[in-house]
Amino acid sequence: MDSALTDLPFLFIQSIMSYNGGAVMAMRGKNCVAIAADRRFGIQAQMVTTDFQKIFPMGERLYIGLAGLATDVQTVSQRLKFRLNLYELKEGRQIKPKTFMSMVSNLLYERRNQTICLRPSLRPC
Secondary structure, X not given: OOHXXXXXXXXXXXXXXXXXXXXXXXXXXOOOEEEEEOOOEEEOOEEEEOOOOXXXXXXXXXXXXXXXXXXXXXXXXXXXXXXXXXXXXXXXXXXXXXXXXXXXXXXXXXXXXXXXXXXXXXXXX
């Protein structure tokens, strides 16, 4: 057995979802919707910056919150914005929240064989 491993009192295996950390919460009220997220970007316990974007505007009244691995958050938000712009050009109108939820679901399903470490938070009106 490797002596470097036996000298350690314990081995700590961390989930990739907690590597960058993050929290996103969405709520729906009677005539309102609220979405909140922390702005911390860190690598495990080390804080890098406090202005990392986790809530992305996708329309005039449509937002998505993404928490997870920072690179996946940025990639998924860019791909969703691209698909949203393409939808609005083809249809000539703004997307409805339920249609956007299907778009997010389809994007994540297409990438089901790849590792995407994020958790989206959507709240339609």
